[in-house]
Amino acid sequence: MTVPTGTGVLERRRASVRGGFSRPRGGSRTSGTAPRPRRGRSRTPWLYLAPALVVLGGLLAYPIYQLGLISVFHYTQAQVSGGEPTTFEGFGNYSRLFSDGQFWEVLLATVVFAAACVVSTLAVGCALAVLLTRVRAVPRLALMLAALGAWATPAITGSTVWLFLFDADFGPVNRVLGLGDHAWTYGRFSAFFLVLLEVVWCSFPFVMVTVYAGIRAVPAEVLEAAALDGASQWRIWRSVLAPMLRPILVVVTIQSVIWDFKVFTQIYVMTGGGGIAGQNLVLNVYAYQKAFASSQYSLGAAIGVVMLLILLAVTLVYLRLLRRQGEEL
Amino acid sequence: MKLSVRMVAVAAVLATAACAPQTSGNSSSDKDEKTGTLRVWLFQEVNNQPKEQVVDSVLAAFEKEHEGAEVTVEYIPVETRAQRIKAAFNDPKSAPDLIEYGNTDTAGYVKDGGLADVTEDFGAWDEAKDTDPTARQSVTVGGKVYGVPYFVGVRALYYRTDVFEELGLDVPKTQAELIATAKEIRAAKPELYGLAVGGAYTYGAMPFIWSHGGELATGKGGSYASAIDSAAARKGIEAYTSLFGDDNCPAAKCAAMTGNDTITAFAAGKAAMAIGGDFSHAAVEAGQVKGKYAVVPLPGLKAGSIAPAFAGGNNLGVLKSTTHRTLAVDLMKRLASKEAQGELFDAMGFLPTFSDVRQQVAAKEAFVKPFVATLAADTKFVPASPAWAQIDAGAVLPTMFQEVVSGKKDVDSAAADAAKKMNDAFGSVG
Numbered sequence: 001m002t003v004p005t006g007t008g009v010l011e012r013r014r015a016s017v018r019g020g021f022s023r024p025r026g027g028s029r030t031s032g033t034a035p036r037p038r039r040g041r042s043r044t045p046w047l048y049l050a051p052a053l054v055v056l057g058g059l060l061a062y063p064i065y066q067l068g069l070i071s072v073f074h075y076t077q078a079q080v081s082g083g084e085p086t087t088f089e090g091f092g093n094y095s096r097l098f099s100d101g102q103f104w105e106v107l108l109a110t111v112v113f114a115a116a117c118v119v120s121t122l123a124v125g126c127a128l129a130v131l132l133t134r135v136r137a138v139p140r141l142a143l144m145l146a147a148l149g150a151w152a153t154p155a156i157t158g159s160t161v162w163l164f165l166f167d168a169d170f171g172p173v174n175r176v177l178g179l180g181d182h183a184w185t186y187g188r189f190s191a192f193f194l195v196l197l198e199v200v201w202c203s204f205p206f207v208m209v210t211v212y213a214g215i216r217a218v219p220a221e222v223l224e225a226a227a228l229d230g231a232s233q234w235r236i237w238r239s240v241l242a243p244m245l246r247p248i249l250v251v252v253t254i255q256s257v258i259w260d261f262k263v264f265t266q267i268y269v270m271t272g273g274g275g276i277a278g279q280n281l282v283l284n285v286y287a288y289q290k291a292f293a294s295s296q297y298s299l300g301a302a303i304g305v306v307m308l309l310i311l312l313a314v315t316l317v318y319l320r321l322l323r324r325q326g327e328e329l
Numbered sequence: 330m331k332l333s334v335r336m337v338a339v340a341a342v343l344a345t346a347a348c349a350p351q352t353s354g355n356s357s358s359d360k361d362e363k364t365g366t367l368r369v370w371l372f373q374e375v376n377n378q379p380k381e382q383v384v385d386s387v388l389a390a391f392e393k394e395h396e397g398a399e400v401t402v403e404y405i406p407v408e409t410r411a412q413r414i415k416a417a418f419n420d421p422k423s424a425p426d427l428i429e430y431g432n433t434d435t436a437g438y439v440k441d442g443g444l445a446d447v448t449e450d451f452g453a454w455d456e457a458k459d460t461d462p463t464a465r466q467s468v469t470v471g472g473k474v475y476g477v478p479y480f481v482g483v484r485a486l487y488y489r490t491d492v493f494e495e496l497g498l499d500v501p502k503t504q505a506e507l508i509a510t511a512k513e514i515r516a517a518k519p520e521l522y523g524l525a526v527g528g529a530y531t532y533g534a535m536p537f538i539w540s541h542g543g544e545l546a547t548g549k550g551g552s553y554a555s556a557i558d559s560a561a562a563r564k565g566i567e568a569y570t571s572l573f574g575d576d577n578c579p580a581a582k583c584a585a586m587t588g589n590d591t592i593t594a595f596a597a598g599k600a601a602m603a604i605g606g607d608f609s610h611a612a613v614e615a616g617q618v619k620g621k622y623a624v625v626p627l628p629g630l631k632a633g634s635i636a637p638a639f640a641g642g643n644n645l646g647v648l649k650s651t652t653h654r655t656l657a658v659d660l661m662k663r664l665a666s667k668e669a670q671g672e673l674f675d676a677m678g679f680l681p682t683f684s685d686v687r688q689q690v691a692a693k694e695a696f697v698k699p700f701v702a703t704l705a706a707d708t709k710f711v712p713a714s715p716a717w718a719q720i721d722a723g724a725v726l727p728t729m730f731q732e733v734v735s736g737k738k739d740v741d742s743a744a745a746d747a748a749k750k751m752n753d754a755f756g757s758v759g
Contacts (some may be wrong), residue, residue, distance in 0.1 A: 070350045078715070081418030082352055083442025168582060183581035186735070276528065276584050277731035278724070294722035295415070 064308065071301035080297070093302040102278070103286070103303075110261065110282040113192055117260035120200045122253065125207025130237060132212050144209075151205035155265035162198040163270050185271055188279040195266045195280070202266075203259060207252045214248040215241060250322060254315055261311060264288065283307050360652040364397030367653055367660060368425040370413070372643065373404040375611065379676030386672070387663050398656055418443040421650035426657040427664075432467035432644050433711050433721065435475060440715035440758065444475040445647040450658045451477065456667050456683065463640040463708045464682040470713050476646030477665040480679035483638045483708060484532060484627065485699045487595055487613060488602045491621045492518065500625055502632045504540060504568060507602075512576045514601040523577040525600035526569065527586030528734055529727040533604040536636035538565030539709050540629045546712045546751065553712045555751035557729070558744040566733065566740050573734035580734045595622075606641070607680055607700040624696065626703045640708035642682070680704070716754040725750045 071093055078084040097103050128147070132140055150158070166173050168183040185191045218241065226236045242249065264284040267274065274281040274289065281289070283303060291300020374380055381404070388400050403425070405413050410430070417424035418441050430438060438444045451457050451474040464478035486507075488500065496517050501507035511523030527533065535545070543562025546553040556562060573580045578600075586594075588604075595603035596616025604627060605613065613622065626635040645665050647657045663669065670681040674690045680700060681687045691701040711717050720726070729747035732738040738746070 066350070073350055075350050077415060077418070077437070077441045079350075079352060081415070081441045081443055083418075083440055086350060086352055181582070186581040186584065272585060273724075276735055277728045277737060279737075289723065294719040296719070 067301050067304050067308075070298050071305050073298055075298035075301070077295035077297075089298070093298050094306075097299065097302050097306070102281075106281045106283055106286045109192075109280075110284075113196070113282060114257065114260040114263070117196055117199045117203075117263070118253065118256045120196060121203050121207055121256050121260070122249075124200055125204040125252070126211050126237075126249075128204065128208045129211035129215060130233070130241070132208070133215050147205035147208055150201055151209075153202060155202060156269055158202050159198055159266050159269035162194065162201070166194055186276065188275065191271050191275050191280050195263075195270050198266050198270065199260060199263060203256065207256065210248055210252050211245060214245040218244055250318075254318060257314060257318075258311055261314075262307070361654045362652055363395070363656065365399070365653060367398060367400045367427065367656055369400060369402045369427045369660070370405050370417075370425045371402060371429045372407050372410065374407075374677065376677075377404055380673065383669060383672045383676050384664065387660075387666075387669050391660055391663055395656060395659070398653075400660065414438070414443070415441075417648065421648075424648055424650050426651040426653055427645060427647055427661055429479060429643050429645055430476075432464075432478070432640075432642050433717060435468060435644065435646075436470050436713045437715045437718035438646070439470045439475050443649060445649045445651065445654065446473050446475060447477075447647060447658060447661075448474040450662075454662055456662075459667070459683040459685050461682060461684045461687075461704070463704075463710055464642065466710050466713065467640065467642065468644050468646075476644040477661055478682035479643045479645050479665050480670065480673060481640055481642035481682050481704065482606045482608045482680065483640060483700050483703050484536070484604050484606045485624050485638070485703050486602060486627045487605045487609075487622055487624050489598075489618060489621055490623050492521070492601045501628055503628050503634075504537070504630055504636065507628055508568065508571060508577075511572060511602060515577050518601070520599075522583070522594060522600040524572055524602040524604075525586070525591035525594045526572045526578050526583055526604075527588060527591050528573070528580075528584035528731040529586060529724070530588040530591060530604075531721075531726045532639045532641065533588055533591065534566075534569045534726070534730060535639050535709070536604075536627050537569040538562050539637035539707075540634075541565040541568065546714075546755070548712070553714050553716070553755045555748040555755070557726075557751060558741075558748040563740050563744050566729070566744060570730060570733045570740070580736075584731050584734050607678060607697060610678055610696060624699045626699050626706065635703055635706035637707040637709050638703045640704070640710055642680075712755075714755060714758065716751070716758045719754045719758070720751055723750065723754070725754075 072088065072090055073079070074087045074089045074092070079086045128143065132143060135143070153161075163185075165171050166184040168174065168181045174180065174182055184194050222240060222244075223236060226240050231239065262284050263282060267280060267282050267285050268288070271280040273293075274285050284307070287300045287303035287307070290296050290303060371380070371384065381402075384402060388402070392398060392400060414428065414430065414434075417428070418438075435444075451468075454477075457477070460478060461481075464481055465474075468474050468476045468478055486501075492498075492514060493500065496514060498510055498513065499506075501510045507524065513523070514521060515523040538545075538557075538561075541561045541564040543559055543565045544556040547556045548554055557566075572578055573583050591600065591603045592605045592609045592612055594600045595605065596613045596618060598617045605624075613619070627638065628634065629636040645661045647654065647661055651657050665682075667681070667683050667686050670679075670683065671686050671690065673679050674681055674686075674694075678694075678697070680697065681690060687701055687704065691697050711721075725747050729743045732743040732746075733740055737743075
């Protein structure tokens with residue numbers, strides 16, 4: 001109940017629905033009432049977890065271990081192909097990275113850009129999800145198909161098409177807006193804006209479909225009651241839907257943060273590998289340029305480790321905050 | 330407690346299993362078999378058929394000479410060559426014996442431990458004495474020879490004869506005239522770029538720096554120091570970047586252009602002049618400007634002088650891991666012989682690396698004259714340091730030009746930053 005609603009009926013209704021739908025608080029961790037099997041010795045849970053653990057270990061833990069390992073060595077093409085011996089560098093790659101002004105610039109750009117992408121994607125996705133519940137079958141189908149089409153388009157194709165739309169010489173956008181031969185990818189912000197549009201375009205369908213499914217699961221009577229109480233669309237979203245959809249919103253937010261922080265294809269394709277004089281570099285592209293374009297695998301690995309830590313920290317802090325507020329995922 | 334002991338054991342096993350990242354043993358092979366299959370990788374050109382014919386005739390003679398030896402040639406795409414060749418170095422078992430490679434990659438490949446030292450074989454080869462000095466430099470690292478030059482490529486000034494005639498312009502004889510002419514054309518015909526230039530066109534920009542007496546880097550052997558921020562080099566940067574602007578080639582478009590983009594613009598009739606290579610000839614011929622253009626050497630500072638050009642091109646090299654060293658070296662010499670290079674020119678238009686053969690072909694084909702004249706005047710090469718690959722891949726010079734033309738930095742600070750990055754790269758490989 002973070003937001004006072006001011007109408008008694010709505011308040012009561014919501015409380016009752018919530019009580020009926022959400023799980024009992026703190027059930028999974030601290031429930032002392034239910035009789036439980038003795039903990040610890042039993043191997044059964046591990047047995048069941050084993051297949052998943054093996055797969056995770058092979059596909060996730062081992063590569064991360066290798067990434068960390070490479071990042072503490074001096075490891076370039078010469079070391080890979082045996083031209084020179086591999087030398088242990090400790091945190092040399094990291095100190096080189098942190099003393100490089102460009103890294104901090106790129107990190108800042110990445111954070112700001114990812115934040116803008118997440119906010120825009122969620123805004124567009126949620127708005128269209130609400131719209132989906134309001135329109136009739138045919139327009140709904142059309143919107144769904146359009147969104148799924150955007151979702152299914154490979155990032156390379158999408159980026160190329162957007163680039164063409166905004167092409168200085170042949171692009172229809174310039175012609176429609178009467179901008180002459182304005183070059184969208186020349187300025188730093190206009191290039192980032194162009195990429196943001198593409199990122200939002202290809203990632204809002206996930207948000208939209210997920211949130212739409214969530215809204216469908218909300219009992220109609222709650223919304224009806226809110227409407228009867230005279231709540232506006234915006235008010236219904238803010239005070240009824242958003243709190244009820246919170247677990248879903250948490251998932252799509254974390255997903256979006258992770259995706260947008262790691263954006264690569266769109267930047268690489270649309271700004272030609274990082275833009276004029278590297279003005280549109282984000283961390284992932286920067287890591288690629290270091291690791292593969294110039295074969296400094298260890299430096300690239302160090303950037304990868306830093307990215308991993310940042311994302312882990314963001315996700316953990318976010319989950320932690322939610323737990324404090326008493327929400328369960 | 331039992332669990333944690335087990336965990337420690339697992340961790341210990343993991344730690345001992347892989348305490349250093351993987352490395353392939355790319356030591357030189359002891360074997361030197363005189364029979365068996367030789368594997369060769371050559372680059373796939375846009376129109377590859379004529380090249381294959383030249384290569385096939387060399388192979389036929391080679392297989393006749395060496396009984397029991399067989400050659401398989403694979404033409405690899407130029408775009409993915411870096412991955413392919415890196416992979417070959419990483420996995421000697423599936424690597425070829427002989428490769429074609431871009432001459433700016435020599436020092437990098439040598440450092441990677443991929444190429445075999447053929448200094449003695451090159452010295453004992455009677456045709457090698459006519460190899461021109463810049464081409465020889467492009468296979469030499471630290472005084473040792475790691476291959477033979479296959480062909481050279483050099484750039485000159487393409488211009489539209491019809492536009493020049495219509496506006497009553499003379500072909501520019503100095504760099505100052507070149508810049509003035511470019512702007513004059515743009516003023517008279519705003520739909521054309523005067524001289525198409527690109528912020529990412531390093532090898533089109535270098536002649537401007539070299540003609541002012543600037544250098545990329547100074548030094549010999551392993552230790553180089555950047556000279557891109559010297560007063561002379563800065564003058565060259567100033568001259569080149571003065572061509573970006575609404576009065577010639579708008580920065581909004583041209584800052585991101587590469588060499589290929591400028592040639593595409595010229596071939597499509599969107600530019601009155603462009604700096605293109607002898608290897609761009611086919612692309613221009615295939616464009617709308619066929620029959621309406623001519624080529625002259627890029628003018629230097631003084632009237633009649635030629636701006637020093639970058640001597641690009643490809644080399645052939647034997648891989649260190651080969652098990653057929655003698656055969657591979659012999660095939661390399663045959664493929665790059667005077668006769669084969671002459672045939673390759675007839676087939677593909679690639680300029681021979683032997684000064685005497687080049688003179689002969691220039692007499693036959695008129696279009697190569699400006700390129701041969703450029704080669705004869707003065708050519709330069711990139712620093713023979715493995716750091717060059719890193720500088721090139723890190724787009725250090727394009728970044729510098731782009732910073733200047735987009736107004737983010739002035740010439741002095743952009744050049745100083747580029748010099749710092751270059752020195753970091755030189756230092757890291759030293």
